[in-house]
Amino acid sequence: MSTLLRLATAGSVDDGKSTLVGRLLHDCKAILADQIAHVKTVSEARGGDFDFALLTDGLRAEREQGITIDVAYRYFATDKRSFILADCPGHVQYTRNTVTGASTADVVIILVDARHGVLEQTRRHLAVAGLLRVPHVVLAVNKIDLVGYDEAGFTKIAKDVNEVADQLGIADIQAIPVSALVGDNVVDKSAETAWYDGPTLLEYLENATGRIDNSQQPLRFPVQYVIRPQTDDQYRDYRGYTGTVASGTVSVGDQVIVLPAGRRTSVAGIDRAVVTATSTAVVERPSAVAGEAVTVRLTDDLDVARGSVIVAAEASPGTRRELAATVSWLSDRPLTVGARVLIKHTTTTAQAIVTKITGALDLDTLGVIDATELALNDIGKVQLKIAAPLAADPYSSNTITGSFLLIDAHDGWTLAAGMIDDEEGELL
Amino acid sequence: MTTTTASSPTTVTELDALESESIFVFREVAAEFERPVILFSGGKDSIVMLHLARKAFSPAGVPFTLLHVDTGHNFPEVLAYRDAVVEQLGLRLEVARVEEYIADGRLRERTDGTRNQLQTIPLLDAINGHRFDAVFGGGRRDEERARAKERIFSLRDEFGQWDPRNQRPELWSLYNGKHRPGEHVRVFPLSNWTELDIWHYIEREQIPLPSIYYAHERDVFERDGMLLAVGPYSQPRAGETVAERTVRYRTVGDMSCTGAVASNATTAAEVVVEVAASEITERGATRADDRASEAAMEDRKREGYF
Numbered sequence: 001m002s003t004l005l006r007l008a009t010a011g012s013v014d015d016g017k018s019t020l021v022g023r024l025l026h027d028c029k030a031i032l033a034d035q036i037a038h039v040k041t042v043s044e045a046r047g048g049d050f051d052f053a054l055l056t057d058g059l060r061a062e063r064e065q066g067i068t069i070d071v072a073y074r075y076f077a078t079d080k081r082s083f084i085l086a087d088c089p090g091h092v093q094y095t096r097n098t099v100t101g102a103s104t105a106d107v108v109i110i111l112v113d114a115r116h117g118v119l120e121q122t123r124r125h126l127a128v129a130g131l132l133r134v135p136h137v138v139l140a141v142n143k144i145d146l147v148g149y150d151e152a153g154f155t156k157i158a159k160d161v162n163e164v165a166d167q168l169g170i171a172d173i174q175a176i177p178v179s180a181l182v183g184d185n186v187v188d189k190s191a192e193t194a195w196y197d198g199p200t201l202l203e204y205l206e207n208a209t210g211r212i213d214n215s216q217q218p219l220r221f222p223v224q225y226v227i228r229p230q231t232d233d234q235y236r237d238y239r240g241y242t243g244t245v246a247s248g249t250v251s252v253g254d255q256v257i258v259l260p261a262g263r264r265t266s267v268a269g270i271d272r273a274v275v276t277a278t279s280t281a282v283v284e285r286p287s288a289v290a291g292e293a294v295t296v297r298l299t300d301d302l303d304v305a306r307g308s309v310i311v312a313a314e315a316s317p318g319t320r321r322e323l324a325a326t327v328s329w330l331s332d333r334p335l336t337v338g339a340r341v342l343i344k345h346t347t348t349t350a351q352a353i354v355t356k357i358t359g360a361l362d363l364d365t366l367g368v369i370d371a372t373e374l375a376l377n378d379i380g381k382v383q384l385k386i387a388a389p390l391a392a393d394p395y396s397s398n399t400i401t402g403s404f405l406l407i408d409a410h411d412g413w414t415l416a417a418g419m420i421d422d423e424e425g426e427l428l
Numbered sequence: 429m430t431t432t433t434a435s436s437p438t439t440v441t442e443l444d445a446l447e448s449e450s451i452f453v454f455r456e457v458a459a460e461f462e463r464p465v466i467l468f469s470g471g472k473d474s475i476v477m478l479h480l481a482r483k484a485f486s487p488a489g490v491p492f493t494l495l496h497v498d499t500g501h502n503f504p505e506v507l508a509y510r511d512a513v514v515e516q517l518g519l520r521l522e523v524a525r526v527e528e529y530i531a532d533g534r535l536r537e538r539t540d541g542t543r544n545q546l547q548t549i550p551l552l553d554a555i556n557g558h559r560f561d562a563v564f565g566g567g568r569r570d571e572e573r574a575r576a577k578e579r580i581f582s583l584r585d586e587f588g589q590w591d592p593r594n595q596r597p598e599l600w601s602l603y604n605g606k607h608r609p610g611e612h613v614r615v616f617p618l619s620n621w622t623e624l625d626i627w628h629y630i631e632r633e634q635i636p637l638p639s640i641y642y643a644h645e646r647d648v649f650e651r652d653g654m655l656l657a658v659g660p661y662s663q664p665r666a667g668e669t670v671a672e673r674t675v676r677y678r679t680v681g682d683m684s685c686t687g688a689v690a691s692n693a694t695t696a697a698e699v700v701v702e703v704a705a706s707e708i709t710e711r712g713a714t715r716a717d718d719r720a721s722e723a724a725m726e727d728r729k730r731e732g733y734f
Contacts, residue, residue: 003441003442004441004442004445032707032708032709032712033707033708033712034708034709034712035709035712056573056576058572058573058574058576058577058726059574059577059592059593059723059726060723060726060727061593069592069593070577070592070593072573072576072577073569073570073576073577073619073620074569074570074576075569075620075622082442084620097595097597099597099599100579100597100598100599103598103600104600104601224452224456224459225455225458225459225485227485227486227487227488228488229487229488229489231487231488235487235488238487238488242455242484242485243455244448244451244452244601271486273482273483273484273486273487274486275479275486276634277516277635277636278516280482280486280487280489280517281486282486282487291445292444292448293447293448293451293452295486306459330597342606344602344604347456347459399600400600400601403599403600403602405599405602405604407604411606411608412583412596412604412606412607412608413596414596414597414598414599417597417599417600
């Protein structure tokens with residue numbers, strides 16, 4: 001059965017990300033005739049060869065400067081599976097956009113120029129992938145043609161990256177020697193790298209396992225919105241709690257606890273919509289698993305609203321008003337201790353105060369160093385005090401109930417991506 | 429861009445994942461905004477959007493108003509469809525009319541006679557006038573290279589402008605809908621759907637569409653590689669010959685700049701086969717307005733277009 005794979009690219013400026021993406025799409029025959037004609041016309045008008053990067057660099061400013069500013073999403077399929085590809089920028093300045101693209105990825109492809117090896121931006125992107133717990137990382141050692149398909153150089157870069165990955169706790173990393181421009185090992189195996197016996201990029205992507213399966217975790221069901229039709233028909237007394245199952249399975253008859261109140265009840269019904277041209281109804285189903293958007297009804301008439309989280313009675317996370325977390329700081333304005341912000345965690349938005357900055361990640365040593373503030377693109381560790389109780393888990397066990405945003409209460413800007421630390425201590 | 433191999437069908441699991449993602453988005457907006465509105469043109473993407481919104485709130489009704497920006501150059505079949513849906517489901521529909529703006533001089537007819545670009549101001553006026561704070565659009569990232577850059581929640585300033593160089597980060601499924609008075613958020617629940625997904629879904633859910641989406645006989649003439657219908661808004665010029673052909677519409681927009689494609693597909697299943705085998709994107713095949721320049725869509729979107 002074909003499954004969807006979400007991938008994101010990352011790398012430094014001029015590593016050839018957009019070229020690699022263009023090559024991948026082109027060699028998978030996912031570029032249609034009018035798009036090819038368009039790139040040809042534009043390339044020729046600029047007096048150059050066919051520029052693969054023009055297939056994804058969609059903004060005027062990107063094409064003019066030959067850089068990627070924000071994520072471009074592309075969709076393609078092979079006989080084996082479908083892909084959603086987030087082509088992310090390389091500039092340090094636009095790292096927040098790379099974080100955006102990587103946050104939903106199953107695979108991150110990190111590019112390194114075979115001539116330059118590991119750069120600070122490579123370490124930053126590896127840190128982001130490690131922090132977000134992206135399941136798989138591919139190291140694409142690009143422009144391998146420009147170093148004469150040198151095996152020793154490739155091996156050295158792969159070893160350097162593996163050391164960094166180890167320190168960051170990235171378990172699954174595959175290095176592949178490629179030339180995006182020429183097409184070596186992107187879709188087709190290169191005759192020039194006989195010393196390499198691993199998969200091509202596409203082979204790897206077609207066979208990578210997808211999303212982490214959250215269905216075996218304890219039930220977490222954040223309530224989004226309460227449905228009460230109050231119509232005069234069979235649904236007069238209907239009261240359903242809508243949401244998407246964040247983890248686990250919910251079944252009719254399950255014993256559950258509604259947080260933050262902590263009340264115990266059981267699942268009376270699980271409904272899924274059936275709509276036709278003229279009718280709107282629901283059908284009952286016995287259960288729903290992680291990822292499914294459903295409506296849950298409960299046996300007892302409790303106070304349940306947006307922000308409530310329905311959890312497995314035998315494995316409740318409880319609630320907390322204080323969190324220790326690792327944040328990726330995404331704003332031009334630095335974070336300082338005492339800052340008042342909004343926190344958005346599942347379906348709850350509440351006020352929060354940053355009570356402590358306990359450290360920042362040093363990209364050179366990959367250790368945590370003392371810090372009094374966090375600047376744009378910094379990865380740091382903070383403590384928060386929150387105005388409302390949150391039903392939170394560590395990010396390592398649940399990426400949905402373990403993640404949050406910090407938001408500027410005044411202008412609404414997204415300040416930080418946050419990942420809740422394990423109780424016993426360090427995420428980094 | 430569309431997927432290209434007929435042998436790579438969208439499985440039920442993929443469609444279910446896309447459906448759940450869209451339903452999640454509708455529920456977030458219903459919970460966090462005061463006055464959301466769905467842009468509803470009677471085109472296939474807006475029809476799928478409405479279908480998903482109905483699913484999100486079933487068995488209750490859709491808690492959103494619909495808004496149609498009417499260019500005055502609509503296919504009659506599409507207007508009839510729109511009105512029937514509104515009537516059947518008891519929805520509220522607001523219509524912003526480009527024609528009124530032209531009549532009183534606030535907008536001037538373009539020399540090429542097309543009106544797609546004239547929709548921006550009536551759209552922004554309607555958003556301001558009704559104080560809509562969340563505006564659902566049926567745009568998909570696979571349609572066009574500027575749309576490929578969109579967030580699912582995309583902020584517009586008080587002039588309705590999009591700033592593609594300074595978009596908010598969008599992490600996981602934590603959508604940030606915060607905005608200041610006067611600003612609004614465009615929401616794209618179909619961001620991750622492809623044209624092929626849309627047709628698979630229409631087939632699976634048996635969603636009725638306006639008849640022009642399926643093969644029918646029509647008098648057309650060829651211009652710039654597109655088949656344009658002979659009608660009140662598009663007449664053949666000297667040298668362009670009219671012929672009756674079997675065609676269908678792959679997109680439905682302003683009649684003056686939307687082309688048909690030769691097709692014998694009379695059901696959603698047949699359209700799926702055709703789209704999967706197509707070698708040209710839907711906008712490339714059918715939209716004159718996107719051919720204006722390399723960044724035509726980006727420029728329109730910056731000004732506040734859909």
